[in-house]
Amino acid sequence: MAKEMIAMILAGGQGSRLYALTQKLAKPAVPFGGKYRIIDFPLSNCVNSDIDTVGILTQYQPLVLNEYVGNGQPWDLDRLHGGVHVLPPYQQASGSDWYKGTANAIYQNISFIDRYDPKYVIILSGDQICKQDYSDFLRFHKEKDAEFSVAVMEVPWSEASRFGLMVTDENDRISEFQEKPKEPKSNLASMGIYIFNWDVLKAYLIADEADPNSENDFGKNVIPALLRDGRRMYAYRFNGYWKDVGTITSLWQANMEVLDPSHSGINLFDESWKIYSRNTGNPCQKIGSDADIVNSMITEGCKVNGTVKDSILFPGVVVEKGATVEAAVVMGGTVIKAGASVKHCIVAENVTIEEGATVGAMPEGGLDIANPGDVATVGSDVRIGKGATVGPKAMVSNDVKDGEEQW
């Protein structure tokens, strides 16, 4: 049974710039927005766009991600034919290899894609926060009779040289691709989301693999090769919310923006485009008599009896009486004990912040999401001892003893 389009999600990235947060899990499995993980966004977008076959390409710390995706049921991706499949590199008769690059990851899974005999393949990134209707993107691809389309965002000209840029004509046909150029000729930045005609992509992947000098990367090798050959390539303009959450600061910012949907443009509360996630099975959140909660998002299993301001608490977070949490992203199972102060930071899962400890600090000018300055970070399963201090610039992935300071 042929599928019109299937999705391949590149989720192999180590996310090394997230340091303490990705010691034990792959970047797509990083928690986001109170009860989600980053991978929920491309998966939910697929389902909401009626794509029912998805391959997730992983190779770094796949355990958490594998278990999380499971049989795909939370996203309605448990299907008789298709559904979601986690695809790590595997040994083949010809030998085995890690995924050498983004294009090689797809190359190694040609036989997976061929099983569904799709007309189109959409390549997605597992480390972006974005709500996008891929069916609209496909409509564009078909209307242009394209062989390759890339989703692009208009960025300010001043920042254009930080991105991979698509230079287009008046019909959105791509004439040139500039990778982080000093002198940008366009301000249309590639989002790393592509639709290919499968027959075209397959041919280029095979040719790319045969080239010993290739880095097997879409941006560096495959897309330039298509351009050289004068293929029909188009840029699809997307103007919704899109954020690469590859750094601590951008991850913190994106979380803060969730609290302010009317200004930031990321609206998780849209009933017509739900983001699905695996449920933790926690009971209701319990708000105590001494709680003081302002402008925050709190989810099931939390117990709050302290002060929470401008923050996001994930499932099962405990904030004891007298503790203060401000402008913080606190991930699941973390316990913040009495008198502790947790500000302007990201605290990963299952952290214990003991009595009187201090993590992070509000910047002098107060909360400014656009220019946040320092965001302190505490990795998962860490204990911050009684009265200990974690400075606003610190990134902690080991226990901090009672009374110790880390800057």
Add this chain to the structure above:
Amino acid sequence: MVSNNTAALGVIFANTYDNLVPELVTERTMASIPFGGRYRMIDFVLSSMANSGIDNVSIIVRKNYHSLMDHLGAGREWDLTRKRGGLNVFPPYAERSVKVYSGRVDALDSILSWIGTQKEKYVVLSDTCIAYNIDFNKLIEEHIASGADVTMVYNRAEIPEGARNDNYTIQIKDGRVTELLSNDYRPGPQNLAMNIYVLERETLIQLIRDASVRGLVYFERDILARNLSLLNVHAYEYTGYAARIADMKSYFDENMRLLEGDNVDALFDPANPIYTKIRDDNPTRYIEGSRVKNSLLADGCVIEGTVENSVLFRGCQVKKGAVVKNCVLMQDSVVESGSSVEYVVTDKNVHITADKQLTGTESFPVFVAKNHTV
């Protein structure tokens, strides 16, 4: 559990004690009454069974079971979507609709041939009017060790006002039930039956056949109580958290009691979670100006006003300047700006329009029926 000699079949009665809470069951069963912010009464028995490895569960329904079917789906949330066993729902058979069964014996008789074809050695029977979190393995182990014909579960509790005419208490000697009293009204804690039973499947079939032939209807009154000298009935004390719904007042009180101390942890033991239907709501948002104290909230709520001593189910909205005190708001209830509700239970989807005052008392909470606008 890998060992099979203690495997048990679960049988749940979804409609028993419907009559105690007529307001709540106009469109649903006792089993599907919302409780504790995001659950239905049946979640507690189903989750306890699932957590105890009972994965062949039959639910006998009598009427109004649309909401229950909707809630259960294929049983996936309780891990009961199975080829072997899994979840079975038994509505009344068409030819029996002239006289829909009234008692437990009748109900069991209607599925007796099915019970006869199952493989499990034991059967666990339960109602759904008590929210509990029990380890059925321990119960079955004790039943086997006692050598009893039937083991019944009780807890030490006062007889709720609403259950004065609908309860069984027991006298126990050396673990054996010596007397089974119906409609007890003594004050103070009693050995109050929880309507949970375990017995061998073959024994159950025998008892039901006998009773059915003689036209008997009630399991407790007609089978157990009459035969306590012949039938070895063992008493098993449940010491965990129990919330018994006996009338509207106790429904309100039991929701409120979850706000006290560590009661949430006692009922929702993290090691034995209670599962329920997933709705994929967002986390709850506390907007600037919200003031929330001593309350339980499910996901999907948006709070701009004041909430105190209340239980809010999924998707409730409390608008700016609205005040909700000592209330139970079932899912998707909306309290508009400037309104104040106190000692009120709203059923699903109730809309309290702006600047309204609705006040009950602790002993008589006001009830607003499903989908109503005030």
